[in-house]
Amino acid sequence: MSKFRLKLTALFMLLIGLSVLAAGIFTGQFYKHNHLEALGSHMETQLRVLSAAAPWPKGESKTAQTEYLESQAIRFKELADMRVTYIATDGEVLGDSDHAPGTMDNHAGREEVREAMQSGMGRSIRHSDTLDENMLYVAYASKNGETGETLGVIRLAMSLSAVEKSLDRMWMALALGLLAVFALAALVSYRVALSVTRPLERMTSAAKRMAGMDYKVRIPDAGKDEIGELGRALNAMAANLQDHMGEIRRNELHLQSVLDHMISGVVMIGPDGRIRIYNRSAELLLGSLARERVGRSYTEAKQQYELLQLIRSGFDIGEPIHEELTVYYPEERLLELHLVPIPMDDDTAPGLLLVLQDVSAIRRLERMRSEFVANVSHELKTPVAAVKGFAETLLAGAVNDPETARSFLKIIQEESDRLNRLIGDILELSKIESRRSPLQFSPIDLRSFLERQLEFLGTEAAKKEISLELDAPEELFIEADEDRLGQITLNLLQNGISYTPEGGRVRVKAIIVESEDGGDFEEHVRIMVSDTGIGIPKKDLPRIFERFYRVDKARSRSSGGTGLGLSIVKHLVELHHGTIRVESTVGVGSTFVIELPLIQDY
Template sequence: MSKFRLKLTGLFVIMIGFSVLAAGLLMGNSYQRNHQAALRDHMIRELHVLNAAAPWPAMENSAEQSLYLQHEAKRFKEIAGMRVTYIRLDGKVMGDSDHELSTMDNHLNRSEVQQALKSGTGSSVRKSETLNRKMMYVAITVHDDQGTANKGIIRLAMSLGDVERSLNNMWLALVFGLFLLFALAAIISYRVALSVTRPLERMTSAAIRMAGMDYAIRVPEGGRDEVGELARALNAMAGSLQGQLDEIRQNGTRLQSVVDNMINGVVMIAHDGRITLYNHEAELLLGSSVRERVGRSYTEIRQHFELVGLIRSGLENPLSIHEELTVYFPEERLLEINIVPMTMNGDEEPGLLLVLQDVSAIRRLERMRSEFVANVSHELKTPVAAVKGFAETLLAGAMNDPETATSFLTIIQDESDRLNRLIGDILELSKIESRRSPLMFSPIDLPMFLDRMTELLASEASKKEITLDIQTEEGLFLEADEDRLGQILMNLIQNGINYTPAGGKVKVRASIIVADDGEDELVRITVSDTGIGIPKKDIPRIFERFYRVDKARSRSSGGTGLGLSIVKHLTELHHGTIRVESTVGVGSQFILELPLLQP
């Protein structure tokens, strides 16, 4: 018998056993509860009969009262066969049918007594400490003749031994029946499991033989049920595998050599020049489809003359080739090309494997890095040369002319300040780009924040008689990094002041708008000026590092050429956007949009 058949049989038996056991437990508990409830009701009726037959005595003397109740308790014990206890309202036992009063403790804390004092009747089931048996206790309160005040408590106690014996007998019958049911279930389950597992065993044996390349094996298909459908599917698969085996063997080596979803373009060329593999990335890089290339000669790639020459060279002289090549179709790209000789399909003459990688972005970054170094060197060289030149002039004798010396020293100080600002901006930009300075977001009262910006720049604006006009919605709060937001607005407003002629105006507006998705809210801050404006051709590059529209004016204003680049990076760190609209001679408008709440 198989392991699966044993497991299936055992599962059926366990399920049936648990079901019967659960039913037995429920039935036993229900029987016990019902029996105890009926016994409790019977004992309550007995208590009322006892109270009517022997009412609580009205005598004042406690000893006489106790003697009378003790006598009545023993008399009722002889009649009803149940233990009777008379308890005073303070818990003292005044009479008991089974024990001497002197040996009994106060019964006020007994649960049935507490229930009787609260609701008139009470009951509990517990083991009696005096009789060492499980008992049921039922108590009622005894009222005076008017029925308004409690005089005492009468309690009956009865052993639950009979109930426990009945339950034990029931459990014995349940266990015996369960064993019989287990045996019957095991026989039935085995028969059911056999009907399920035998066809599966046959199919497993057939699948093992198919794994050994024996596709001639067939499985009896049986009936129209799911197992029969599986057998038919297995037979159909065996027939299909046998027909495709030769084709799989031919294509196996090629399909295992490369993966079509590589991030690099992959092209395989046989020794006779036919293209045998052309993946999706190669389609994107070279601009032609698999259908157009596979099975055809590489010489038909007419859009890439230099690439065809490299392939021809590789076929004529089978050596590894590494080149970088610019292609212009379907768009201009710089490709890194690796050509490796490769034997395919057991041919004696090797073919070629071409791996193509688009390195345009990498080379562009390298060029930008090189340009950045050159720009930094140039920007640093200018103030250093000025400082050095004027210092040499002073040392050569200009110190003797106080007016000239003062002028030169002022220039040296200005150039030193400019050099210090440039170095500070370079370090700041480096820190922002490398994310070494994480943002600390907090709610910002935007009207108050913009007022502080105005105060800081008021003196600078007044020197050029430029009006600063700030307008924002009252109570507008924005979640942002306060210091970084200050850098953004300081740069934008300072730019407006620097590039606006005397007597002009710089305006700042802030309001809430709804994002394009119709759900999120954005804060739009617009900084506009009446300055010289930016030519249309320069707008796409305005946020590049060291890019200046008017280099002479930028230098005279003390700018480093990094302010707007810092603004762009800080805006992106705030998950926002910034754009510029400008007309030459009219002015410029920088539009900053930031999330009201950071994501």
């Protein structure tokens, strides 16, 4: 039970108890007063009757009066069952129903006697030492009917023990009733306090849960009184808060989802220098987790010193900053940074919003594009310059020398063919990269397909006495674009023949391999084209598939190569959802390894 309920119950019990006690005391006093008043009135009536029935003797000696009055006192006691006393005007007792008059004190000073002498009737209540109990005394002045002179006083005395016992019984009954009322009051008070405090306790508990951001709590209907209205108001407030908090949480989730799926890193720093937002892309770009950074100062990120200096500058100048910055942790990257001051909360000083984007790939592509344009210009300029130079020589008179003219015209034809191949390869590569030429997949018998490729190159290989070998299982079918697959294998075989000395060997091998992808095993076809040529230096292996990259530029040009063949091969392999790599040792030979899915996943 709550302290408030205990206090409220005690208050109700106190109020009820005081009310019942006051009512009991008032009732007891009222009962006592009325009982004594009725008893006194009865005794007064008895005195008048007694005075009339036995008039006070007149003109007789005191001894005769005493004998007469004493006998009357005894006689009337038997009739009225009350003590009867006759008192002379001087206070001397002349007759008494219970004691001998001579043994009794003078009664002139008794209160009831004095009142009777003065007003004709007197009353008093006092303790009787003779009887050792409280007595009610009523005195009546007996007068001479002719002269009105007071002859004496007749007094009746009655014990109040019966009255006191009756009052004691009444007080006992009152006490028992009070205890019963207290018990009933306790029960009623508890029920009343419970009906008042239970809704308040529920509201208090609900308010505490709301303070703890639990807005699902509801208070049971507490009736139609003010407490019930308060409960309904709290329920309405909780429902509104729940709706608002739900909307806020949904907005936070949307914002967090947007931040987490942004390709740009986003970092928000408060005016105090503490990081407040740190999204997933920022984790990848800066090499630290959000839980390690949020709530802590940006100066703790010691790995990016240049970035820290830039953030300090942003706080100092308070203006947007746009920079490109190279960071070396967790790896070397070129980052484009936008640093913008933004107002936050009620702070007068602004915070900073830092947006980071990895532009390493973009800058690399731009560099490759510039290099590609420069290489194309250079590669186109060489045959054009040769054609122009020899044509001008012929026009200058060399055409008159048949042998010289024929030699020059042959060179012009070769350079034109080379220029035509170069333009064709550039267009082919552009078409492949832009995916304007979709692949047409169909089942291919790989062994028969490779046999046709080797047969097509047989004459070229025979010129250099190079042997062509094939190792492929029968009935090995692969799903691929036949024209593009032929372009891949012909390019690799021609490269092998071109860079293999006379008497060498070019070998093609095809096998089925299994690879694990997410717990599932998939079958792939591995095609290996190996030669016993001059090989590729280790430093050139990472760039071998770049456009216009040549290991031996002089030999490549003399063989008629454009420098785009391997780049075309790599793009075509990737369009088949495959991979290509090269293994090579200088002076021993090279092996190009292609892995293609056995069945394409559309």
